[in-house]
Amino acid sequence: MPLPAEVFTPRSADINPKMYVERPSQEKSVRQALLRDSNFFMHGESGSGKSWLYKKIFAEKRISYFVIDCSKATEAEGLRPAYLSLVRSLGVLKKTSVSDERLATADAIVVKGSQRQTTIKENFEQDPLETLFAAVRSNSGKKQAFIIFDNFEHAINSPKKMEDIASAIIARDNSQYDYYNVRIAIVGVPDDIVSYFSKQNFSQTISNRIFELPEVGRLTGDQCKSIIERGFFELLKYKINVNKEDFVRFLVRNSDLIPQHVQALCLEIAIEAHERNKTIDIESINTGVRSWLRGSLHSEYARISARMNKRNSRRQRRNQVLYAISRCSKHEFNYLDIEQIVKNEFSDTQDVAVNVSGTLSTLAQGENPILRRTPDSKGYRFANPKTRICAGLMLHLDEDGVVNRTLLDGDDGVKAKWLS
Numbered sequence: 001m002p003l004p005a006e007v008f009t010p011r012s013a014d015i016n017p018k019m020y021v022e023r024p025s026q027e028k029s030v031r032q033a034l035l036r037d038s039n040f041f042m043h044g045e046s047g048s049g050k051s052w053l054y055k056k057i058f059a060e061k062r063i064s065y066f067v068i069d070c071s072k073a074t075e076a077e078g079l080r081p082a083y084l085s086l087v088r089s090l091g092v093l094k095k096t097s098v099s100d101e102r103l104a105t106a107d108a109i110v111v112k113g114s115q116r117q118t119t120i121k122e123n124f125e126q127d128p129l130e131t132l133f134a135a136v137r138s139n140s141g142k143k144q145a146f147i148i149f150d151n152f153e154h155a156i157n158s159p160k161k162m163e164d165i166a167s168a169i170i171a172r173d174n175s176q177y178d179y180y181n182v183r184i185a186i187v188g189v190p191d192d193i194v195s196y197f198s199k200q201n202f203s204q205t206i207s208n209r210i211f212e213l214p215e216v217g218r219l220t221g222d223q224c225k226s227i228i229e230r231g232f233f234e235l236l237k238y239k240i241n242v243n244k245e246d247f248v249r250f251l252v253r254n255s256d257l258i259p260q261h262v263q264a265l266c267l268e269i270a271i272e273a274h275e276r277n278k279t280i281d282i283e284s285i286n287t288g289v290r291s292w293l294r295g296s297l298h299s300e301y302a303r304i305s306a307r308m309n310k311r312n313s314r315r316q317r318r319n320q321v322l323y324a325i326s327r328c329s330k331h332e333f334n335y336l337d338i339e340q341i342v343k344n345e346f347s348d349t350q351d352v353a354v355n356v357s358g359t360l361s362t363l364a365q366g367e368n369p370i371l372r373r374t375p376d377s378k379g380y381r382f383a384n385p386k387t388r389i390c391a392g393l394m395l396h397l398d399e400d401g402v403v404n405r406t407l408l409d410g411d412d413g414v415k416a417k418w419l420s
């Protein structure tokens with residue numbers, strides 16, 4: 001029987017085929033992008049499943065791809081060190097069936113007996129990009145080949161990295177490079193990629209040369225359920241002694257339909273359940289949630305706690321508003337949406353003026369805001385999905401209808417409320 005961390009892998013860059021849930025519409029966009037003979041750009045929130053998505057489709061289509069992780073290189077050196085270490089790691093060539101003088105030269109660039117490392121270095125110094133393309137082509141045979149600049153958000157503040165990426169994209173216009181037929185994909189969080197290149201005066205050139213996929217967004221409820229079902233019940237074969245539908249609903253709601261968060265929350269609960277005779281019960285859910293709050297949600301927890309009213313303050317308006325936004329089903333909301341929830345939940349607000357709009361505005365200000373205004377300034381949304389998840393899990397009402405937060409090492413809170 002597998003262990004929890006072999007099933008739920010929220011931080012794994014490698015795709016686990018047993019846990020991968022199909023995402024038909026997103027997958028279709030990637031397949032179609034592959035049919036165009038162009039580079040492509042894929043974006044979406046951190047943890048939304050971009051890397052797993054391209055890895056799934058590339059494996060299925062037997063596409064040869066090599067990842068340059070933009071988060072690894074340092075600002076000053078740009079991406080060259082990453083190119084060099086990739087070229088070095090590509091190892092002994094599989095001889096390609098393409099018999100062509102230039103490709104033979106490419107092979108020679110990459111390996112040459114004991115002189116290999118020096119040859120690589122010399123060639124690399126002359127033309128890093130060509131050496132990279134040649135190495136990629138030599139290791140790809142006749143297959144389609146891609147270089148993927150992943151975690152692009154880590155490149156946007158580095159003119160040097162941006163220049164390296166732009167050069168790789170533009171290179172395809174030049175027959176010297178296009179010869180190797182290596183395509184480029186950029187994968188990252190920001191949505192408007194062209195605007196980042198515009199700072200470097202490349203915008204026009206780039207926008208013509210890269211095809212943008214629709215955003216990789218949230219999972220559907222069913223996709224989310226299928227991660228839970230497969231992980232806990234098909235692979236781990238755990239027992240459950242709470243209502244299963246309620247349990248699944250709880251996980252779906254509190255992971256905000258983001259694949260990484262679904263897997264992270266499941267992992268915490270599974271680790272607890274493992275110790276409890278492989279049984280999911282109230283205790284394992286409680287303790288699992290608390291470990292998650294203490295671990296990866298730690299800074300969100302602190303940020304929300306800092307905005308709460310003092311425990312003994314007579315009126316708890318800010319807490320009431322915080323609670324209401326954590327229970328609001330809309331991703332974008334305005335003060336009317338929140339006011340309605342406040343009035344429904346808290347009897348002491350019935351006949352008094354509650355300054356919801358002022359409170360929301362305060363929550364969007366300061367150094368670590370909880371909310372952000374929407375681009376049209378008419379409403380608000382959470383500063384990021386983790387803040388939303390954290391608020392939903394940490395805030396609850398006690399028997400007197402007062403807002404409380406789950407204490408990280410106490411034994412309160414979630415227990416009573418996780419089903420609601």
Ligand SMILES: Nc1ncnc2c1ncn2[C@@H]1O[C@H](COP(=O)(O)OP(=O)(O)O)[C@@H](O)[C@H]1O
Nearest residue numbers: 009010012020021047048049050051052259260
């Ligand atoms: N289709 C999927 N099915 C199941 N789990 C997924 C899927 N896509 C992503 N995940 C989970 O989410 C985590 C983050 O996915 P990843 O592709 O690395 O996100 P991104 O690249 O957008 O930051 C993965 O490690 C995995 O646990």
Ligand SMILES: [Mg+2]
Nearest residue numbers: 050051150151
């Ligand atoms: Mg990724």
